[in-house]
Amino acid sequence: MSSDPYSDRGNADKSITNLDGIGSAQPVKGDGSAYPVDGGPFLIGDTMTGGYGAGPDILHDCTIAVERGEIAVIVGPNGAGKSTGMKAVFGMLNLRQGHVRLDGEDITKLSPQARVAKGMGFVPQTSNIFTSMTVEENLEMGAFIRKDDIRGTMEQIYDLFPILRDKRKQPAGELSGGQRQQVAVGRALMTKPKVLMLDEPTAGVSPIVMDELFDRIIEVARTGIPILMVEQNARQALEIADKGYVLVQGRNAFTGTGKELLNDPEVRKSFLGG
């Protein structure tokens, strides 16, 4: 890889990202909860163990990560803990063991809000838009932590998803499934995140819309935003993945490049339909 990790992605528009911010996270001094790690993935949930509230552990030594300039994909059967892993990385779960690090900084103890302020964008699997608000209001809500002028970012999102510009005054609940997912991704991009986490961005859409969404996701990645995403369309997702994780019952079952997983006979047989 060259010294510029984004150069091989044909970067057309870095302005939406916040590249200056990458590498700027400082270790927190004093409270012992943060320490710098040289190199390593940009975002990692490292050997995470934990569950919901006082309930049983759902994740068992589970590791998911994304490198700078890459797309990482998490696949696995229903109930495998994919969403739970994403929530753990975003700070919605109390981990009993393991750590989450963003750009080398230990953020395990931070709230989801604090993680957004650090540069994380998250599109959850469900309830990821405000259906009674217009498209534009959804995007404005996404920018809640910003004090500066958000119009430029909104224009970039309308350039990425032109249909949203046409429908900006419509309640988001009136949009098609694929268009709603565009609103959800757009909303997360409004904070100019340094990393984007997507939980099943193509759920419930037709194959054609799925292809379009994947193209837009690749486009976002090319602007320099690493993407960690869960996908039910495992084969298609692994085709665009630099790194893939197969989770089974809260554990890492297989990990490799997208290509390695697509070519692994066991992964093919058990998770890709042969």
Ligand SMILES: Nc1ncnc2c1ncn2[C@@H]1O[C@H](COP(=O)(O)OP(=O)(O)OP(=O)(O)O)[C@@H](O)[C@H]1O
């Ligand atoms: N809020 C919750 N409280 C308690 N248990 C939960 C909660 N959400 C999920 N679980 C449990 O955690 C386990 C993993 O669920 P999770 O939603 O992470 O799986 P998943 O891999 O995302 O599945 P899917 O492919 O259906 O989205 C399941 O046994 C589920 O019942």
Ligand SMILES: [Mg+2]
């Ligand atoms: Mg899920």
